[in-house]
Amino acid sequence: MSTPTTTRHPKLQEHFYNMDQQLEASTLGMWVFLVTEVMFFGGLFMAYIVYRHMYPHAWVEASHELNWQLGGLNTMVLIVSSLTMALAVRAAMLSEKKQQVFYLLTTMALGTVFLVVKFFEYKAKFEHHLVPGPHFNPALEQGMQIFFSLYFMMTGIHAAHMVIGLGIMTYIVINAAKGTYNAEYYGPVEVAGLYWHFVDIVWIFLFPLLYLLGRHGA
Amino acid sequence: MSNEASVHEQSYLGAPHGLASWLLTKDHKRIAILYLISITIFFAVGGTFAAMIRAELVTPQGDLLSSDLYNKVFTLHGVIMIFFFLIPSIPATLGNFLLPIMIGAKDLAFPRINLLSWxxxxxxxxxxxxxxxxxxxxxxxxxxxxYSSMSSNTSVTTAALGVFITGFSSILTGFNFIVTLHRMRAPGMTWFRLPLFVWAQYATSLVMILGTPVVAITVLLVAAERALHLGIFDPKIGGDPVLFQHLFWFYSHPAVYIMILPAMGVVSELVAAMSRKQIFGYSFVAFSSLAIAIIGFLVWGHHLFVSSQSIYAGLVFSIITMMVAVPSAVKTFNWTATMYKGAISWESPTFWIFGFMGLFLVGGLTGLFLGAMGLDIHLTDTYFVVAHFHYIMVGGGVMGFLGGLHFWWPKMTGKMYNETAGKIAAMLVFFGFNATFFPQFIVGYMGMPRRYHAYPPEFQFFNVLSSAGAVLLGIGYTMIVIYLIYSLIKGPKAPANPWGATGLEWKIPSPPITHNFSEMPVVTEEAYDYQHAPAPQRGVK
Amino acid sequence: MSSTLPFFPPSASTVASDVDYLYFFILGVSAFFAVLVSVLVLVFAIKYRRNKPEDIGADIHGSLSLELLWTGIPFILAMVMFVWGAQVFFTLSKPPADSMDVFVVGKQWMWKVQHPEGVREINELHVPINRPVRLTMGSEDVIHDFFIPAFRVKMDVVPGKLTTMWFTATKAGEYHIFCAEYCGTKHSGMIGTVTAMEPQDYEAWLAGGRATGSAVQNGERLFSDLSCVTCHKADSTGRGPWLGGVFGSTVTLNDGRKVVADENYLRESIMNPQSKVVQGFQPIMPTFQGMVSEENLLQLIAYVKTLKPAEPAPAPAKK
Structure with missing residues (x-):
């Protein structure tokens, strides 16, 4: 630390004193950012709790309009993508370039599968007039209308996060292919991984809350 | 290498040159200056709207502006002053500039994100x-x-998106400060050696990262209701419009602490420096900031005492609201005690402290009126509330900001401003402010509702007083802009430590070099160690 | 009119003085602390003014006992204010049982008032003094707020639900009504006058007013016009429950929850009937959203309140 000029890693930014400090700062930064994300989704979950309490039956009924098989498939897809993401980070820490690229690409492919499935789900909702707006089925009960409003808001914002995640992954995989990340410098991969896991976890909450209402027992 | 090093040893203002070097800078000090210029512009815009409001209310008939125009004017006054001036005011300018220096860092943890936030x-x-x-x-x-989602036919969606976007600049600032404080402190700079300004910024940052996302999603929902007909708050499809108020105030009450906590931090620095004495009860002042930030998240329902929320919810919010008054009181007593047996210099920063103390006292104490439920029923949505929050946000927040600006101006610009002008401006603003807003307490208790374009004639006397005071206030603020800009051109060069204050920022040249410190500082002393403080490098008048 | 001070509102209701006492108490405490701190700051600033630039203050770091003192005293005072404020609030939120009912509907930008006897007024409210009056309020569009400064009462009027407030006027006279929740262009024009009258004057005023059928009569007419009566039959053979005696009772719902049938429950059952279906009945009632105005709703509720329980014990409805 006392001889910063002689041993500075090329990826060490000027205002940090050493690589450990830089890695700790970026990891903590992502955690703090994820806290803000939790609060962001928190507002929607709050609305969810309030209205589910107000309209318990309408929500069960509306939930039955959703395709739980497709939702379940997407849940599996995301869980596997979290695994491949974790393996990508491990590969970076072990300086395994080929594995890094392979796992990152697999993660991205799974993320894309998720979005494609989501697209077909949305399309079906449009066809059944279950999308708020001018084509909304006016005969729907009030609570159900609110359910679909929140469904599209929550899954839509989640999907937007997935798209951003794919953008980040593209950046990471290009750099990984160039051999940027290794045991000394893998912060960006780790931070991107944290983000990816977070987006997966949000879905793991969304899936039962939206798709599985009143499905137990009966 | 040597060439690069020499750039970093120069004043941050001078090297490198050119507009592009400013617009693409990653230097926290330059970003602070960019913010300072931007918020000054918006303060002027918001102030112009305020002037239009006060001009309209001189007469009771509502004969200057049309009703629709008046409604837009007070809306824009609020939106601009809160989201584009008050919230970024201290954190993004003084905080951005000083926080890394105060903890002995070369920059914030994420300089690019800092620029992105601007x-x-x-x-x-x-x-x-x-x-x-x-x-x-x-x-x-x-x-x-x-009203916003169904009824108004103005540009609500665009304005809501503007607020949504700006929210992220606030989130990024708070996020940067938190990581910086945890990971970038110089050797020896323990948590309990941090200047209280830094503690206040830490508490503010917590509010920023926890609260702002909630208001972001809330205004996004309003925009979505208008654009996509979602209807989550629409009573016609069974939605609850009051849910919006809960989500909105969950952020917007703590947002008041984003405006006042940093000002409290400034005052803690100034009281100690101008009295040249250790702050009284350091840990109590530090922890009261955290207490305000945390308890402040649990009081939002006091905005809803008449909104049909459950009366038991109201009780809980009322008792917590009363509790949040206590840490503010603790701070005030500690500042007063710091002055006891101090060596108080009567320079212009001191005048701003007096102004802050006087106005913040009134603002804080009138909060008690509004926290007491039975009394709030009568007072809420009247001019009493308007007066109260202006005493907090302008009396407290802006006085603190201006005090800090006068205290650190020599450090930031390397120039001294005119002392006499500084004192006169402080007094003008203090008296002008009281003349403007004190009558509003009286007319509020008489029952004048806020956001009224026309009003019954018995309220006129107080409204005329208020508008007259606003003229004084306007002159005071304009004067500050003039003599501060003048100081940049003709002001004498500032020494490194004009006030003889402690703290790392006073140990480096004015203005600082690009990398703040040529060598990593090692901290060995407590904060506010005035027993061993250097002498001021300018005379006491 | 009865205000004698140009800087203080008239106190013309039973709760007004309660609110004022609390106000003066907090004002006194606040003034004490404001003066105390201001004087201390000024005295210190003068007494300990720095003589030489390099002078330093005394080496004092703090005092735990002082900190505890000035944490404890404000805390205790704040709690006193909380308890007192809550007491006044409870008085304000619990209308006496013998209150006279008046219905208020807010819409952009006027107040429509209907008395139980059927007299209607706009932007005016006539009430007798020394008799508790309970306002039941609904909104046609956005949130409004009914505010009578002279009575120290205020309540939001929220679309999608009914809110209530009450007062007992004590002094005859005319007082302001303000809309206190911003509601659009003519928000500041959404004002009116409450006229508090001696009881005999009030009776005379009522008699002189053009009543268009009492609220209950109007409600009864709506009950048959909207065909409510075809399902909600008194002999319990209808597809819906008989509504006699339902107001104020506890109703068991389909899913076993129990709710108290207050005004808001009745309102919700008309506007959004599927959300809380009574046990033993099918969710077949259509919504009346858009078909009945807030005024009609208040009349329907007034009528339902008068219905008597059916004679025999209600048999479980078929299906």
Whole structure:
């Protein structure tokens, strides 16, 4: 630390004193950012709790309009993508370039599968007039209308996060292919991984809350 | 290498040159200056709207502006002053400039994100201004549903998006400060050696990262209701418009602490420096900031005592509201005690402290009136509330900001301003402010509702007083802009430590070099160690 | 009119003085602390003014006992204010049982008032003094707020639900009504006058007013016009429950929850009937959203309140 000029890693930014400090700062930064994300989704979950309490039956009924098989498939897809993401980070820490690229690409492919499935789900909702707006089925009960409003808001914002995640992954995989990340410098991969896991976890909450209402027992 | 090093050893203001070097800078000090210029512009814009409000209210008939125009004017006054001036005011300018220096760091942890936050602020501001020119917005800065979502036919969606975008600049600032404080402190700079200004910034940052996302999603929902007919707050499909108020105030009450906590931090620094004495009860002042930030998240329902929320919820919010008054009282007593047996210099920063103390006392104490439920029923949505929050946000927040600006101006610019002008401005602002807002307490208790374009004639006397005071206030603020800009051109060069204050920022040249410290500082002393403080490098008048 | 001070509102209701006492108490405490701190700051600033630039203050770091003292005293005072404020609030939120009912509907930008006897007024409210009056309020569009400064009462009027407030006027006279929740262009024009009258004057005023059928009569007419009566039959053979005696009772719902049938429950059952279906009945009632105005709703509720329980014990409805 006392001889910063002689041993500075090329990826060490000027205002940090050493690589450990830089890695700790970026990891903590992502955690703090994820806290803000939790609060962001928190507002929607709050609305969810309030209205589910107000309209318990309408929500069960509306939930039955959703395709739980497709939702379940997407849940599996995301869980596997979290695994491949974790393996990508491990590969970076072990300086395994080929594995890094392979796992990152697999993660991205799974993320894309998720979005494609989501697209077909949305399309079906449009066809059944279950999308708020001018084509909304006016005969729907009030609570159900609110359910679909929140469904599209929550899954839509989640999907937007997935798209951003794919953008980040593209950046990471290009750099990984160039051999940027290794045991000394893998912060960006780790931070991107944290983000990816977070987006997966949000879905793991969304899936039962939206798709599985009143499905137990009966 | 040697060439690069020499750039970093120069004043941050001088090297490198050119507009591009400013617009692409990653230097926290330059970003602070960019913010300072931007918020000054918006303060002027918001102030112009305030002047229009006060001009209209001189007569009771509502004969200067049309009702629709008046409604837009007070909405824009609120939106601009809160989101584009008060919230970024201290954190993004003084905080950005001083926080890394005070803890002995070369920069914030994420310099690029810091610059990004300024650009996001500019984009949000541009979008909001687009709403202004596209017919304005008339919902009040609170955007209450269902008026905002169903009824108003003004540019609500655009304005809401502007606020949504700007929110992220605030989140990024808070996020940067938190990581910086945890990971970038110089050797020896323990948590309990941090200046209290830094503690206050830490508490503020917590509010920023926890609260702002909630208001972001809330205004996004309003925009979605208007654009996509979602209807989450629409009573016609069974939605609850009051839910909006809960979500909105969950952020917007703590947002008041974003405005006042940093000002409290400034005052803690100034009281100690101007008295040349250790702050009284360091840990109590530090922890009271955290207490305010945390308890402040649990009081939002006191905005809803008449909104049909459950009376038991009201009780809980009322008792917690009363509790949040205590840490503010603790701070005030500690500042007063710091002055006891101090060596108080009567220079202009001291005048701003006096102003802050006087106005913040009134602002804080009138909060008790509003926290007491039975009394709030009568007072809420009247001018009493308007007066109360102006005493906190302008009396407290802006006085603190200006005090800090006068105290650190020599450090930031390397120039001294005119002392006499500084004192006169402080007094003008103090008396002008009281003349403007004290009558509003009286007319509020008489029952004058806020956001009224026309009003019954018995309220006129107080409104005329208020408008007259606003003229004084306007002169005071204009004067500050003039003599500070003049100081940049003709002001004498500032020494490194004009006030003889402690703290790392006074150990480096004025203005600082690009990398703040040529060698990593090692901290060995407690904060506010005035027993061993260096002498001021300028005389006491 | 009865205000004698140009800087204080008239106190013309039973709760007004309660609110004022609390106000003066907090004002006194606040003034004490404001003066105390201001004087201390000024005295210290003068007494300990720095003589030489390099002078330093005394080496004092703090005092735990002082900190505890000035944490404890404000805390205790704040709690006193909380308890007192809550007491006044409870008085304000619990209308006496013998209150006279008046219905208020807010819409952009006027107040429509209907008395139980059927007299209607706009932007005016006539009430007798020394008799508790309970306002039941609904909104046609956005949130409004009914505020009578002279009575120290205020309540939001929220679309999608009914809110209530009450007062007992004590002094005859005319007082302001303000809309206190921002509601659009003519928000500041959404004002009116409450006229508090001696009881005999009030009776005379009522008699002189053009009553268009009492609220209950109007409600009864709506009950048959909207065909409510075809399902909600008194002999319990209808597809819906008989509504006699339902107001104020506890109703068991389909899913076993129990709710108290207050005004808001009745309102919700008309506007959004599927959300809380009574046990033993099918969710077949259509919504009346858009078909009945807030005024009609208040009349329907007034009528339902008068219905008597059916004679025999209600048999479980078929299906």
């Amino acid at each position: 650009y996001i602020y500019v984009i949000g501001a541009t979008v909001t201004l687009a709403a202004v020119f596209n017919g304005g917005v008339d919902t009040g800065w609170t955007f209450y549903t269902p």
